[in-house]
Amino acid sequence: xxxPYPASLxxxxxxxxxxxxxAATSLPAWFLEGAAxxxxxxxxxxxxxxxxxxxxxxxxxxxxxxLAQRFGDIVAxxxxxxxxxxxxxxxxxSAEVFYDFRKVCESPKIDVIxxxxxxxxxxxxxxxALAAGKDVYAEKPLTLTIDxxxxxxxxVKAGDRILQTGSQQRxxxxxxxxxxxxxxxxxGKIKRVQTWLPEGLRGGPFVERPAPQELNWxxxxxxxxxxxxxxxxxxxxxxxxxxxxGGTVTDxxxxxxxxxxxxxxxxxxxxxxxxxxxxxxTVPGGYTAPNAYRIRxxxxxxxxxxxxxxxxNSWGGAVVGKxxxxxxxxxVMFEGADGWLFVTRDGKLEASDPExxxxxxxxxxxxxxxxxxxxxxFFECVATRxxxxxxxxxxxxxxxxxxxxxxxIRLGRKLxxxxxxxDFVDDKEASGMLVREMRKPYDYDLS
Numbered sequence: 001x002x003x004p005y006p007a008s009l010x011x012x013x014x015x016x017x018x019x020x021x022x023a024a025t026s027l028p029a030w031f032l033e034g035a036a037x038x039x040x041x042x043x044x045x046x047x048x049x050x051x052x053x054x055x056x057x058x059x060x061x062x063x064x065x066x067l068a069q070r071f072g073d074i075v076a077x078x079x080x081x082x083x084x085x086x087x088x089x090x091x092x093x094s095a096e097v098f099y100d101f102r103k104v105c106e107s108p109k110i111d112v113i114x115x116x117x118x119x120x121x122x123x124x125x126x127x128x129a130l131a132a133g134k135d136v137y138a139e140k141p142l143t144l145t146i147d148x149x150x151x152x153x154x155x156v157k158a159g160d161r162i163l164q165t166g167s168q169q170r171x172x173x174x175x176x177x178x179x180x181x182x183x184x185x186x187x188g189k190i191k192r193v194q195t196w197l198p199e200g201l202r203g204g205p206f207v208e209r210p211a212p213q214e215l216n217w218x219x220x221x222x223x224x225x226x227x228x229x230x231x232x233x234x235x236x237x238x239x240x241x242x243x244x245x246g247g248t249v250t251d252x253x254x255x256x257x258x259x260x261x262x263x264x265x266x267x268x269x270x271x272x273x274x275x276x277x278x279x280x281x282t283v284p285g286g287y288t289a290p291n292a293y294r295i296r297x298x299x300x301x302x303x304x305x306x307x308x309x310x311x312x313n314s315w316g317g318a319v320v321g322k323x324x325x326x327x328x329x330x331x332v333m334f335e336g337a338d339g340w341l342f343v344t345r346d347g348k349l350e351a352s353d354p355e356x357x358x359x360x361x362x363x364x365x366x367x368x369x370x371x372x373x374x375x376x377x378f379f380e381c382v383a384t385r386x387x388x389x390x391x392x393x394x395x396x397x398x399x400x401x402x403x404x405x406x407x408x409i410r411l412g413r414k415l416x417x418x419x420x421x422x423d424f425v426d427d428k429e430a431s432g433m434l435v436r437e438m439r440k441p442y443d444y445d446l447s
Contacts, residue, residue, distance in 0.1 A: 061116020204286015
């Protein structure tokens with residue numbers, strides 16, 4: 001599969017660049033040596049086995065708990081689906097079973113929460129856990145709305161707790177290497193960044209059915225509007241409904257757009273303008289989040305950020321080909337005055353010139369927070385009380401970029417954004433979409 005070269009390049013320059021492309025099978029020794037000096041193993045102490053509870057026992061939650069089990073003891077599992085709770089109990093050595101996350105947070109026998117709930121439950125669970133004095137490993141996307149993120153950041157600061165956002169690409173050496181090169185000017189002045197995200201699902205209409213007896217459907221829906229049960233709304237495919245998430249824009253976008261902010265040095269900021277469009281109509285009675293889309297962001301220093309599904313035509317007209325079967329093709333491309341760099345989660349690291357990936361950075365170069373293991377970094381920070389590699393503010397700002405994109409798609413017009421005030425500029429309709437009405441009793445007063 002060819003690299004998605006910038007649309008602005010001519011065919012001749014594409015061929016010249018292709019001849020110079022390098023696929024890095026291993027990172028240079030100078031980078032690895034510097035990384036080894038920064039990375040630290042979790043601190044070992046007499047209290048090195050904290051007591052961990054898993055809330056949300058689906059596939060990702062159970063995977064996270066398996067990773068956490070290396071550093072702590074899984075003593076409790078919780079899910080509104082009794083079947084999933086039972087499976088988790090069997091998997092984690094007969095841990096105590098809960099069906100209400102509030103009871104888990106109240107327990108003095110629990111130190112750490114792993115939050116693997118669906119996206120629309122992330123914030124309420126995180127806030128309750130923090131208020132109870134627990135440290136939290138919180139799955140991404142961190143929030144359902146930008147307003148939720150502002151509340152969560154404030155709660156973490158007020159309680160002096162540790163929260164790690166599950167944006168594990170920050171603990172991937174290839175992404176850190178790419179961002180260090182960008183931050184140190186290896187590509188010259190950055191002009192454009194592109195992120196390619198997988199297409200979402202497009203399907204429907206779906207048939208209403210009775211909710212399974214083991215599932216508390218009302219509790220599962222939580223703050224969102226009450227709907228009749230449709231299997232496709234729940235569990236594995238919930239992210240393709242606006243009610244519960246934002247499709248792959250907020251799912252995979254929370255990963256790749258996070259790397260954009262890291263590379264640009266904008267962890268506490270964001271873009272100044274956004275426009276977006278869905279490219280395919282949704283099916284009536286089917287999934288409501290777009291499966292194909294384009295989003296364009298602008299930053300106040302002139303950097304352009306294009307985010308699109310993998311089958312979309314890139315802005316400028318060049319067609320990005322579909323991946324071959326089984327090939328993961330989504331990733332991040334930084335384009336500067338002196339070259340480009342493309343990085344993916346599955347190990348692809350390519351540049352317009354091999355020397356860009358090989359030449360050492362100077363001794364006084366900017367070195368980014370180093371972590372080789374996202375869960376290990378979290379437990380190290382639980383022990384030491386230092387901040388993790390992806391704290392609440394970082395997770396909030398990264399998914400804010402995604403939320404801005406979904407709002408722009410829904411409104412269908414260009415929006416101006418103030419990243420300091422975290423509000424749209426003179427646009428009451430757009431500002432109203434920064435928060436969602438929460439169905440009672442599943443709101444901030446849930447007791």
